[in-house]
Ligand SMILES: O=C(O)CCC(=O)C(=O)O
């Protein structure tokens with residue numbers, strides 16, 4: 001039998017997965033990260049998952065009774081210390097607006113390659129259309145394409161990489177960015193209150209120039225979902241990440257078991273990254289997650305990464321350190337950069353800041 005020759009990673013990365021699918025190409029080489037026989041069918045069953053649901057309105061509204069607010073804050077604390085994530089509802093963004101985001105994202109990826117490549121990134125860039133920067137040799141590639149754009153601070157926006165088509169893309173993303181900023185304010189305050197801390201403490205750690213980056217992910221159908229993942233298991237290097245999806249596929253890892261994030265068009269998944277784990281002195285958990293590929297349908301997600309200001313030192317809140325609970329993480333700045341170096345090697349970086 002003729003040996004299959006696998007092109008080098010750089011060559012594979014310079015191709016879009018969507019293009020490979022259009023040409024009927026099968027996943028091969030570094031895309032293969034699972035062996036068909038090892039995949040436990042049961043783990044992939046898309047059953048209803050018990051991921052906690054938190055009503056952000058109940059946490060922030062002045063009309064909520066103290067008792068209801070206290071109960072919801074306790075639910076939030078429990079969710080973040082066990083799951084490290086929750087499905088957020090009552091965030092103040094209408095479902096028709098969330099549908100608009102999903103729609104412009106789909107419309108962007110539906111366009112011919114030629115149009116999308118106007119925003120193409122090189123293999124080493126972050127911002128733009130394409131695959132993630134080159135992982136180290138021996139690492140797996142993801143069965144997905146993405147468009148990555150910085151949205152805050154505003155002077156980081158590279159408007160030349162913001163799609164001109166669909167025509168509403170820019171306006172919708174600007175609007176979504178403002179709304180996301182509000183969601184991060186409500187959420188960061190609620191997280192602090194749930195730990196009996198001063199409500200602005202996390203916002204102060206994030207800083208006035210905190211970063212928001214939008215990553216539009218497109219997961220093409222895949223003929224061999226048993227061999228290939230849409231996105232490999234990882235924890236985010238963010239403070240936290242807010243994810244909008246249109247179909248199931250995202251899974252979070254808890255106590256060694258994968259749980260599927262259910263499809264709820266009104267909800268935003270709020271997922272702790274490593275930096276919230278550091279700031280909460282290990283009380284909140286940075287959650288490992290992955291995306292399965294699917295043989296029948298495609299999937300869109302928009303992940304908004306919320307990360308402390310560049311150059312700003314963050315660390316465990318003083319109020320969370322005491323005799324019973326010593327400090328477990330060092331103070332650190334620009335952790336996201338260290339995170340990325342380890343991510344490229346398929347590892348987490350939290351141990352680099354452990355005391
Ligand atoms: O597609 C998703 O639902 C998750 C995306 C994600 O984990 C990421 O972009 O870091």
Ligand SMILES: [Fe+2]
Pocket residue numbers: 234235236241289303
């Ligand atoms: Fe992620």
